[in-house]
Amino acid sequence: MGRPAAASWGFASDLDDIAGEVAIVGVGEAEHSKASGRGSHEIAVEAIEAALADAGMEIADIDGIMFSPAMGDQLDEQAFRERFGVQHELWTSHQGGGMVWAGTAPHAAARAIRSGAASTILNVFSVAWATQRSSMTGGPGQFHADEQFKANLEIPFGWFPQPVYFSTIARRHMAEYGTRPEQLGSVAISARRHANGHPGAVMRDKALSLEDYLSRPMLADPLRVEDCCLISDGGAAYIMTSTERARDLAKTPVVVSGVGEGHSGSGAYWSQQGDFTATPQVFSAPRAFAMAGIAPSDVDLLTLYDPFTIVTLMQIEDMGFCDKGEGGAFVQGGRLDFDAGGLPTNTHGGMLSHAYVLGISHVVEVVRQLRGEAANQVADAEIGVYGGYTGHMASTLVLTTES
Amino acid sequence: MRAGFPLPDVNWEPTRGFWQAAQRRELQMPRCERCGLINWYPPPRCRACECESLGWSSLSGRATLFSWSHVSRALFDGYASKAPYITGLVALEEDPRVRLVTLLVDCLPEDLTIDMPVEVVFRVLEFPDVEGSVIAPMFRPHS
Numbered sequence: 001m002g003r004p005a006a007a008s009w010g011f012a013s014d015l016d017d018i019a020g021e022v023a024i025v026g027v028g029e030a031e032h033s034k035a036s037g038r039g040s041h042e043i044a045v046e047a048i049e050a051a052l053a054d055a056g057m058e059i060a061d062i063d064g065i066m067f068s069p070a071m072g073d074q075l076d077e078q079a080f081r082e083r084f085g086v087q088h089e090l091w092t093s094h095q096g097g098g099m100v101w102a103g104t105a106p107h108a109a110a111r112a113i114r115s116g117a118a119s120t121i122l123n124v125f126s127v128a129w130a131t132q133r134s135s136m137t138g139g140p141g142q143f144h145a146d147e148q149f150k151a152n153l154e155i156p157f158g159w160f161p162q163p164v165y166f167s168t169i170a171r172r173h174m175a176e177y178g179t180r181p182e183q184l185g186s187v188a189i190s191a192r193r194h195a196n197g198h199p200g201a202v203m204r205d206k207a208l209s210l211e212d213y214l215s216r217p218m219l220a221d222p223l224r225v226e227d228c229c230l231i232s233d234g235g236a237a238y239i240m241t242s243t244e245r246a247r248d249l250a251k252t253p254v255v256v257s258g259v260g261e262g263h264s265g266s267g268a269y270w271s272q273q274g275d276f277t278a279t280p281q282v283f284s285a286p287r288a289f290a291m292a293g294i295a296p297s298d299v300d301l302l303t304l305y306d307p308f309t310i311v312t313l314m315q316i317e318d319m320g321f322c323d324k325g326e327g328g329a330f331v332q333g334g335r336l337d338f339d340a341g342g343l344p345t346n347t348h349g350g351m352l353s354h355a356y357v358l359g360i361s362h363v364v365e366v367v368r369q370l371r372g373e374a375a376n377q378v379a380d381a382e383i384g385v386y387g388g389y390t391g392h393m394a395s396t397l398v399l400t401t402e403s
Numbered sequence: 404m405r406a407g408f409p410l411p412d413v414n415w416e417p418t419r420g421f422w423q424a425a426q427r428r429e430l431q432m433p434r435c436e437r438c439g440l441i442n443w444y445p446p447p448r449c450r451a452c453e454c455e456s457l458g459w460s461s462l463s464g465r466a467t468l469f470s471w472s473h474v475s476r477a478l479f480d481g482y483a484s485k486a487p488y489i490t491g492l493v494a495l496e497e498d499p500r501v502r503l504v505t506l507l508v509d510c511l512p513e514d515l516t517i518d519m520p521v522e523v524v525f526r527v528l529e530f531p532d533v534e535g536s537v538i539a540p541m542f543r544p545h546s
């Protein structure tokens with residue numbers, strides 16, 4: 001069966017060139033944990049305080065805040081004002097938070113800073129899903145369960161929730177390209193090894209070998225428990241300002257060099273996506289790499305939104321790090337490890353093993369790598385990329401050290 | 404969560420024709436009366452030609468097995484009574500770009516291969532502790 005032409009199933013957003021205009025100057029994470037009993041606002045505050053300390057800033061320096069109102073109980077403008085006693089003018093944007101927006105928020109921030117609407121912008125995201133799951137009041141499946149086409153055409157047939165979607169995708173990928181279980185396992189094992197070396201990772205004390213992986217029960221065949229991300233409580237934040245101003249701040253600036261955003265034409269309905277075994281990184285990554293003036297081979301490390309091992313593997317293919325269908329061979333045998341000479345990927349452990357904070361910690365990790373501060377430091381890292389994913393959307397964020 | 408979950412709301416307008424047809428043991432999807440495209444999931448107008456005349460059109464019920472997931476323990480509460488079960492996507496004979504989410508029945512996981520021919524069967528779908536039932540199109544290996 002031939003593959004559909006890329007143009008037939010999705011498209012890229014037209015984003016104006018903001019290369020080099022802004023930098024990430026502060027990053028912070030809340031504690032990542034299993035059910036903590038904490039609320040998402042309390043977690044967000046901890047992340048923001050950590051990001052401010054990292055940047056050497058006061059709360060009064062923040063004049064813009066980005067969050068994602070669609071995703072659970074996020075710290076919004078009002079809650080931010082109340083928690084921090086902020087009275088001054090704030091530029092606010094709903095185009096922030098995690099998932100794809102962890103990657104595209106710097107683009108919106110650059111435009112706001114260019115226009116003079118704000119000078120120093122915070123993006124924050126937090127979840128208390130481990131706590132909520134224990135009380136059955138929400139969590140990652142709720143959005144899908146509330147969607148009418150899914151409720152009337154998918155859920156009655158048991159095609160729900162996410163592990164079922166992605167096991168169906170993984171099986172098709174295996175059939176089309178010969179992708180094997182131990183190749184998916186290699187993605188999980190590299191992530192776990194990185195988490196084992198990262199003091200903030202939820203799975204820091206739990207090792208995972210290929211033998212362990214292959215002996216684990218199927219959750220939704222062909223995906224095992226270890227192919228699926230954690231559910232955890234946690235959050236992260238990062239602070240952006242103009243690159244010019246960033247040079248006077250505490251930490252080495254990490255410059256936003258390229259941003260891309262891609263969409264699937266079938267929306268949030270995976271079942272109908274024209275290319276079932278691909279992600280909209282096909283549309284997003286080339287735009288971001290063009291804006292940054294780089295090729296995939298220039299990238300020193302990658303963090304990828306990884307709800308499932310197959311999503312890591314597909315994004316690597318779709319971003320052009322290997323040919324479509326070659327992802328299995330590309331990742332196998334630990335080639336995503338930070339020190340293996342392959343493509344260091346999810347060097348903090350990703351959502352599989354670090355924390356399920358929907359990608360915002362992935363951006364924090366790229367920043368730390370480019371500063372030389374990472375727990376699993378990639379030698380001489382100068383160009384790092386975050387790949388965001390939200391099913392029907394993908395984003396690509398290219399970060400660089402100053403040249 | 405809506406009462407009746409995980410049964411469909413057979414009166415929800417966009418998919419009512421699908422479920423009404425299933426009660427008559429027919430498989431129907433909206434087909435554009437101008438260009439003939441099967442439009443799935445049902446949109447307000449044709450995805451190809453934007454024509455607003457979409458009629459519920461009967462399909463052969465023959466398809467190929469596009470992919471599937473074998474769920475040994477249900478991952479959501481409403482489906483606990485059905486596990487283990489096989490859910491997946493079938494690509495329609497009339498237009499293999501159109502994939503229907505369905506249950507695979509009368510087979511074991513080891514009987515299945517990608518792209519094998521399958522055919523529709525209509526079965527009662529009901530859940531313990533949920534009022535009501537529907538007749539739903541499910542698929543089995545083509546005999």
Ligand SMILES: [Zn+2]
Pocket residue numbers: 435436437438439440449450451452453454
């Ligand atoms: Zn038409």
